[in-house]
Amino acid sequence: AQKITQTQPGMFVQEKEAVTLDCTYDTSDPSYGLFWYKQPSSGEMIFLIYQGSYDQQNATEGRYSLNFQKARKSANLVISASQLGDSAMYFCAMREGSGGSNYKLTFGKGTLLTVNP
C-alpha cells in the first residue's frame, strides 16, 4: 500500500484564487510528521510547511496552510491567493516513527500545479 497518496496528478488555478492539493497518508505509528515541499522547474526542493501528529492546530506559514484531518489521515495543502510563481510540482511527505535515528521521508508522487494569469 502507498504510504503517501496524492490523487491529483495536475491542478489548474486562476491567479489570486485559492487551491487545495490533496494528500492522504497511511501509518499505524502514533508519532509522525507531515511535510509539503515545492519543486519548481529548476529542480530544487523547497520546504513549505510541517505538521506534527500531536499538533492540535493546523499549521500555517504565510499563504500556505495545512488542513490536517487526523481521523481521515489527510493533510491537504491550501495555497491562498495563488501567484504565477506558485506554478510547480508539490510533494507531500511523511516521517514515521519516534526515537532512534530513523527519520527518513517517504514522498508521494506529486501534484503539478499550474497558475493561470
Place this chain on the structure above:
Amino acid sequence: EPEVTQTPSHQVTQMGQEVILRCVPISNHLYFYWYRQILGQKVEFLVSFYNNEISEKSEIFDDQFSVERPDGSNFTLKIRSTKLEDSAMYFCASSEALGTLQETQYFGPGTRLLVL
C-alpha cells in the same frame, strides 16, 4: 539564511565509472540524508547518517553506494561503478534534530547525474 549546498550541479559519466557527489549540510545540523529522483518520478530515500554512521539505508543503497563525512563540513555520496539506471537527480538533505519542526529536512539544489 543557511542552506545546504551541493556540487557539482551536473555530472556526466560513463557507465562503470566512479562518481562522488558532494554536499555541505547546514552547519548546526546533525542528521544527514541522501535521496534520489529519477526523471518524472517521486523522490526516493537512499540513506540517513548520524553520529558518523549510517542510521538506515534503503534497498537501492547497495554495495555500490557509500557515504562519508570526511571532515566537519562535507558529506559525500560515492557510487563505485555507475549503471545507466543510476541516472537521476541526487539530493542531499539535513535536519537539526528529531521531533517537532526541528526535524524538518532542508534539501540542497541537487546534482543531476547522467550515466552514458
